[in-house]
Amino acid sequence: MTELHTPTPTAPPRSQWLEIWTQFKSHSGALIGGLLFVLILLIVVVGPFVYWNDATVVPTGRDFIKLRDMRPIYHGLWDPGAKMNWAYPLGTDNLGRDTLARLMFGGRVSIAVGLAAMILALFLGTFIGVIAGYYKRLDGLLMRLTDLFLALPLLPMILVAAVLFRESLSKSIGPEGGVFVLIVCLIGITSWMPTARIVRGDVLALKEREFVVAAQSIGTRNSKLVLRHILPNVLSPIMVSATLGIATAIITESSLSFLGFGFPPDFPTWGRLLNDAVDRMTLYPERVIWPGLMISLSVLCVNYLGDGLRDALDPRIRGR
């Protein structure tokens, strides 16, 4: 006779979030992406305080001619005669402003605008998409609203918003804060529609699945059902929208500034640096390469972060 042996768990049960973290850690892409993104954040946030050159100072007098159009120091590898100076590691622009300082300063704005606008668009899009997909009664109305927003021309909308809100916003939160809020809201409000349509499409299919029907039949409340059962299953298109959204937001910001509804002209952002340098692309390739690289790198990081997060949150993949 053998006694029935019940195996007692030796380790305490692990929380769900710990599981997710373990899975996330094992995703090397996500880890590298995350670290790199933190590094970029550190550089753009702390960099301007540590770095010795100011982003907006234009040299005057005799210095101007001496300091303008300086090449980056690595340029010396193949062209030792070029105009270089160790004090300006990435060179200067046509007005003698330091490129590295402008990149760091511009990164702050671009990343802040990109993240904030992306989160706003994602929140709006997911919310409207889930509601429209789940509640049949609201579907028609919300999707026609989506059609309306898709059809509205972006430019006149921006012009109207700027006229209506710019002065009052800058009065209440200061000129730069006002512009920031305005830009984030504008980009967010004009880019949630694809996310909403995609999420709704998925929700329409999901809510007929067995597990949702099962959850409904045991009386799960709608809000719980949406949060626990539906949302985790539409996470992957949302993550893709997030990565694409951050790139779009950074670029859109530059075209807003170009129109004169963004930050003041002496306020660098990555999109603007790229835009300004296109004319001199062959003469000074570094001026397009660096901002372009920074935008791409940030977007790649967010993409890998999203990949890792998606894998970590998917219980079917977790632990494999």
Added chain:
Amino acid sequence: MQFDEVGQKYKRTIQSDMEREMKIKTLLMGAIAATAFAPVALAERGADGQVNIIYWQAPSILNPFLSGGTKDTEAASLIVEPLARYDETGKMVPWLVNEIPTVQNGGVSADLTSITWKIKSGIKWSDGSDFTAHDVKFTAEYCMHPEGGCAQVTKFEGVTNVEALDDLTVKVTFGAPTPFPYGPFVGGESPILQQAQFENCTGAKAPECTSANFGPIGTGAFVVEDFKPNDVITLVANDHYRDPLKPAFGRVLFKGGGDATAAGRAVMETGEFDYGWNLQLAPDVIAQMEAGGKGKPVAGFGPLLERIMLNNTNPDPELGPDERSVVRPHPFLGDPAVYNALSLAIDRPLLVEIGYGKAGKVGCNWIPAPAAVNSDTFTCDVQDIAAANKMLDDAGYLDTDGDGIREAHGKPMKMLYQTSTNAVRQDFQALIKQWWSEIGIDTELRNISGSVFFGGDPGSPDTFQKFYADIQMYANTFNGTDPQSYLGHGLCEKAPSPANQWQGENISRFCDEAYDALYAELTNTAGADARAEISRRLNDIIVSKGGMIPLVHRGRLSAHANSLGGVKLNVWDSELWNAADWHRIK
């Protein structure tokens, strides 16, 4: 069928461009010989094939009376022509007439109230019919029609009657003595339309005549073959052109759209196009394109002046809509010490070098051209920060709280500096902001899209007429060589305000009794020298009394292919004024 031909021709042009590239050395060595042979190319009409022109603003319509946009007027100048033009030196030359009427030759009446033009005989419209004085008379009626919304109606200002005395004589009568009677029918903005074609298109019906507006019949060297609005025009040589040997080119491909950089690249680097219009690019960008070796830039100077306008009223946002930028004075800009110091702190030669290169000169005067009207009172090509600082110190504007910014009447001297979006202007803003920070004046920069800034929408706070800023930068000019109406922009009564829906031309709201009195004198003075003298004095008043800070006297910079001969850049008239003489250098 026609399209097909154009495509083939276009392709052939590209191929011949490639061949030319191979021959480029031979060409350079034999440059002198080539110029000597150039007239041979004119041996036959249409012998030189196709010429490709690119305008980065695309023409929308070919009837200059309905648009007024430079791109439309210039494209139309290939087709329709005025009675007299300005040449590249700004001199008036007879075009469809025998001579320029003057008081001396009896063409202008002694009391200055009428001018009589005598049309050259034998001129034909491109449909083969005769060009007569009745067409000229009709053109005046067309533009002066009250419901037509004619863009060039100022050309006909003061005209009371236009009559055709006979088939080749037309007399224009003015309501008052007009010292400068060369408004109507002179210059690219005031060409002659054919009566037969536009007869049923006057007044409110003007926009309905699409085919006429898109393909006017003219006396010029070319005829419209196909017009795609805002995109491309194809033209062919006019069979009835008055000179049987011209034009040397049989076809014109006139492409529009894109940006100045792309146009410059297509002419000077890839050689796809022969002529690129108005390349507003930084000098180093132009120089790099020129290194492409396929074409060269040409510059010409008219009266275009890039300037900083000083707001003579108070733009404080706390003021209500009826007072902001309407009530005088400005908190501190009205003080000569302030605006002179601001001007002294600017390094104009550097601005020219950075922004315009060959297409710019230091500008100290509101009216920098023509030469007779250009005042020599001021010099402004030396920057002196120390002197500017001293000027402000002496005037009592001191930095009392030690933040690096001076105070005027207890308030920090901060200014909002706005301009339109344009790479060069944003560079200027950054430079000037830096210089002014060194004399203790803080500047906030703003750039506004040109379509809003220069649009006159009274509902927008961002137009240059509203001037909701302390200072703003833009360029302005006048047509022809007589600055009278341009000088009128300095009159008190022309200041924009809510009362006139912000539609005045006195953007800086300058107001000076002496100026107004002297302007009245100008309107009653005849004789070129006397008029020029008064104009110079008016210029001096505006500049010295704080209407504006002149920055750069800007030229027009265009580029043409090395193989395109006969180009004479004209800033006083259409750039394409002498397209009939253009030819291929072989």
Added chain:
Amino acid sequence: MLTFTVRRLILAVPTLLFISLVIFLLLELAPGDPMAQVPLTVPPEVKEKMREALGLGEPAHIRFWKWLVQFFWIEPQVLIDHYFGTSFSQGDLRVISWQTRSPVMDIVIQRLPQTLTVVGTAYVVAILIALPIGIYSAYRQYSWFDQLGTFVSMVGFSVPPFFSGVLVIVIFSVQLGWFPSIYDTTHVVTDWDSFVFQLKQMIMPVMVLALQITAQLSRFMRASMLDNLNQDYVRTARAKGLSEYIVVMVHVLRNSMIPVITVIALGIPSIFGGAIITEQVFKVNGIGQLLIGAIEANDLPMVQTLTFIFAVLIVTFNLIADVLYGILDPRIRYD
């Protein structure tokens, strides 16, 4: 499904009318002036006269009513006249552009060919490339192919066309001289040589556009495939002994198409809408360039008409997408 479609089509009419009203009000509110491009040398009084000649003096509701009549009543008559040689529209005023003083629809028709060829080709190319890439990337997740695909598509998407467009021009037109930098809209394909020329002038804009669209589509395809590859039904299918090809290409693909169909349906109206920046960079001068030009010049009738046509396409293709959902996944029920 049929009743659903019919109901939606009927509902589309008030929706579109509402959208057109919102667009009109938006344009009305937006600052801007059709005289902005007239040089400063033309005095303000003359500009005021020109505005009146454009009909700007009339109150807004009358202008909106006029546009409705012109667009929904007169323009269809013009179309009928064009095809059947009748003369219903004789003497009626059509929607007239303020820039060109000519009927808006004529210009739209004139611009369609180049937009459809360039943007349409880019879309077809992008779909043909993106779907296989997305499917294979998901099937072999984290393989070198997947990593490369991720890298290229993310970089491709984050580089804006105002930069990538100029970059390819500098490389292929200026340095190598292979392709023209300016698109010739007057070119007509008649024989082999002209076809080759057409290909040459199309290749750069199509490349730049297709890169963006491919990046977007392949990411959604991949994500959706990944979601489905681990589902129970896939295991079941494999257990039944179905071939791997059938499992992936039939079972998984069909269930993964919903988000991809959504993205494609959102994108097709933009084929007609043109690609604004790409068209500008390459001087394709299609609908996108027309729209941006009209917005800059404040040509309200043109902007209104173009955005409205765009709205019609959006509503239509979103409806088509909804119908396709039902076909792809029969469990989806709308009624």
